[in-house]
Amino acid sequence: MAADMRLNKAQDIILDSIADGVFTVDHQWRIMSFNRAAEQITGVARAEAIGQHCRDVLKAEVCEKSCCLQKTMTTGEPIANKTVYIVNAKGQRLPISISTALLKNEEGAVIGAVETFRDISIEEKLRKTIEETYSFEDIISKNHRMQKLFGILPDVANSTSTILIEGESGTGKEIFARAIHNLSPRKDKPFIAVNCGALPDTLLESELFGYKAGAFTDAKKDKPGRFKQADKGTLFLDEIGDISAAMQVRLLRVLQEKTYEPLGSVESTKADVRVIAATNRTLASLVKEGKFREDLYYRINVIRLVLPSLRERMEDIPLLVDYFIKHLNAVQKKNITGITDEALACLMSYDYPGNIRELVNIIERALILCKTGMIHPHHLPEPLYCYQSVDDGRQPLEVMSIKDMEAIFLTNALRRNGWNRLKTARQLGIHKSTLFRKIKALHIQIPSTGNPS
């Protein structure tokens, strides 16, 4: 008996030392053993997993209809490195690579099956970065304005209408456009992105519509334009507000007639392309100023999505920081475990004129300077490291409490919203009475000139 217990303990130690998740099941698919890596990947504690049906613990899409363990038990054949998706206890959808084999006792009788699995989300992240196949799951936010956008995303993706995405530089307009494309029925066709502001007018024309051989000197052969390349797919026109008046006329014609003529061509070409336009300026103002054609504006502005700046969705910073640390860990092959509360407080006290792009650069810099462990304030750029405290006096970060950090965060949020409490509560995604309670509890002073609402 004691020898058996010692043996079981030794087996547990061995299983826990394996980096891959491992569990074993009996003939009724009840989990018999569950190692530490399996706990980490699934988010289910060993004590909760033991005795449960493996389907309820692993939560893989394949469990219902094509269970790998069942196949192995039926055929006796092992399965190696099959990629499946699971949903862990935190609600994250993770790709894992699984292998299965029969479990036999000393006499060779089958007593169950064993499944080993490995989290391959890092590989998946790298693949997404290379292929730029972003989905809406890559847009991380709990901000109420972003939530509203998520709510209309299915309808937006399913329609064929032109979309206008407005938002400051660095708010993720292209990622949003790619996510819409990847959700749409056109997802298997090309997504072509063109930065209209980066090209002079003549180049942009040939870039968008292509040219025929002999159209101009050095045009030795036909060149397909971006409209042709994006045939049956999506064309993303970034910085649409920067195009010239002449180019606006040409673009209007394509959007209206769904046809265009490549340079030097006498024949029209049909354009089956969904256009997503984006700008970091407000097109309506450009129309008022006479810098943007009204008819083109109305043609583009069928569905208008306005992405909030990062300072309007500060509650997303912890989520974004966590996401970028994981992502950059994978890209830079580092093992940074997270960020300290002090460093996070510094990040949350900043205004981010460069939006998410700036936040990514800050985290990237921190990962270069931070060799191991957690990101500390001194790994951040100096303007972020030194910050204003509530009473406007600088104080060392080490003496900060959670309450102090919360007070700083709320003060900054209120200041950004002109001390308007209703607006601040809406921006933070909390109830106004919660904000009032916090203001009182944290003794935050609202200036007498501040908007009392």
Add this chain to the structure above:
Amino acid sequence: MIPLPTGTEPVRQFAEVLVMKIAIPVCGNRVSTVFDAADELLMIDNTPGVSPEPSRAFWRENTLIGRTTQIRELGIQVLICGALSGAVARMLEAAGVQVIPFIRGTVDEVFDAFCNGKLKGSHFFLPGCVPCEGQGPQRRRWRGSGRTGGEEKP
């Protein structure tokens, strides 16, 4: 056939508004362990004063976006389902659908527990997904239950 709850009192356990149309993605007669793997959608119209009528709908499309759109088009107010990714839950919640994820069990017992306000019992939750008292994604999902897990008193 689903055993109907006694009486037709309005069901208010999870939603602040009157719950009328409930949907459960199912595999056979069981809540599908993973939302994405469900064969079909079981819908129960629980309008007060009307005998609750269960009906089933096959998925029109096999994509997540297609399923999300279908749920919205069917006018579902509460979705009781198995494991569901946070991104899909966010999309559904943003569209006004109240999501009660990580539920397991047979359709009969789950629906009965929902109607009688007993779905919070830990045995209805998939392992590792029981809403806890502390902060956590599971707790935050109980938005309509009157508990506000996303906020902490100062």
